[in-house]
Amino acid sequence: LISLFDSHCHLTDRSYLTNLDEIIQRAKDNGVLYILTVGLNIADSRASVKIAEKYQNVYCSVGIHPHESQKAQEADIKELQKLTASSKVKAVGETGLDFYRNYSDRSSQEKFFRLQIELAKSLNLPLIVHIRAAYPRAQAILKEHQYFSGVIHCYSGDENFACWAVDVGFYLSFTGVITYSNFKGQTLIKKLPKTKILIETDAPYLSPVPMRTRLNEPAFLKYTALALAQIKETTPEDIAYFTTQNCFELFHIREKI
Ligand SMILES: [Zn+2]
Numbered sequence: 001l002i003s004l005f006d007s008h009c010h011l012t013d014r015s016y017l018t019n020l021d022e023i024i025q026r027a028k029d030n031g032v033l034y035i036l037t038v039g040l041n042i043a044d045s046r047a048s049v050k051i052a053e054k055y056q057n058v059y060c061s062v063g064i065h066p067h068e069s070q071k072a073q074e075a076d077i078k079e080l081q082k083l084t085a086s087s088k089v090k091a092v093g094e095t096g097l098d099f100y101r102n103y104s105d106r107s108s109q110e111k112f113f114r115l116q117i118e119l120a121k122s123l124n125l126p127l128i129v130h131i132r133a134a135y136p137r138a139q140a141i142l143k144e145h146q147y148f149s150g151v152i153h154c155y156s157g158d159e160n161f162a163c164w165a166v167d168v169g170f171y172l173s174f175t176g177v178i179t180y181s182n183f184k185g186q187t188l189i190k191k192l193p194k195t196k197i198l199i200e201t202d203a204p205y206l207s208p209v210p211m212r213t214r215l216n217e218p219a220f221l222k223y224t225a226l227a228l229a230q231i232k233e234t235t236p237e238d239i240a241y242f243t244t245q246n247c248f249e250l251f252h253i254r255e256k257i
């Protein structure tokens with residue numbers, strides 16, 4: 001029996017509103033024994049904590065997504081801090097920079113990225129970092145704050161950034177994108193140490209092959225695990241073991257697999 005850890009998904013999404021029990025049961029039936037649901041803003045972070053407190057195998061993060069930063073206020077950081085009182089909160093995020101969509105202006109993205117780095121640092125919690133089309137800027141900000149605990153989720157950067165990130169202490173996480181026929185990152189993944197790789201669904205987004213036409217859910221993580229096993233030339237059991245161990249390590253979770 002394999003045990004997988006979905007290190008990043010959004011169980012608060014309205015598409016799961018009526019069937020969350022089923023979604024979590026189906027995850028278990030497919031070997032996904034642990035799930036971390038990720039907060040996008042204050043209300044969503046609050047809802048994430050509620051879900052994590054309801055389900056024994058679900059953990060959460062609290063944070064303000066770069067898309068949400070323009071609507072955020074500095075007082076929200078205090079709210080995030082209050083939410084971390086729950087023992088189910090294992091990280092700060094998702095935070096970071098998204099200069100691809102630019103749903104929020106760059107200065108508010110940078111401001112809330114910095115505030116959340118400092119929050120994570122003060123609480124000794126890892127960061128869940130979202131970076132799109134902003135790798136050099138994100139790197140500069142992380143270096144300024146000298147805090148390198150966390151995961152770069154849905155990794156889409158180049159080899160240089162990846163080498164720097166794992167060297168300083170970050171993990172890199174991969175989604176169902178690695179199952180796509182146009183995925184170009186095999187060489188990079190082959191080079192990465194197994195001790196630095198996580199997997200995630202980012203559900204409800206990014207359904208893996210062969211579930212492209214379906215709404216994504218944690219149960220589909222196995223397809224990403226299988227694709228990763230092929231790239232790393234190892235067994236799915238090995239992938240399940242090391243990616244789950246890595247999550248336990250990063251999120252400071254003590255559990256028996
Ligand atoms: Zn993201």
Ligand SMILES: [Zn+2]
Nearest residue numbers: 008038094202
């Ligand atoms: Zn996300």
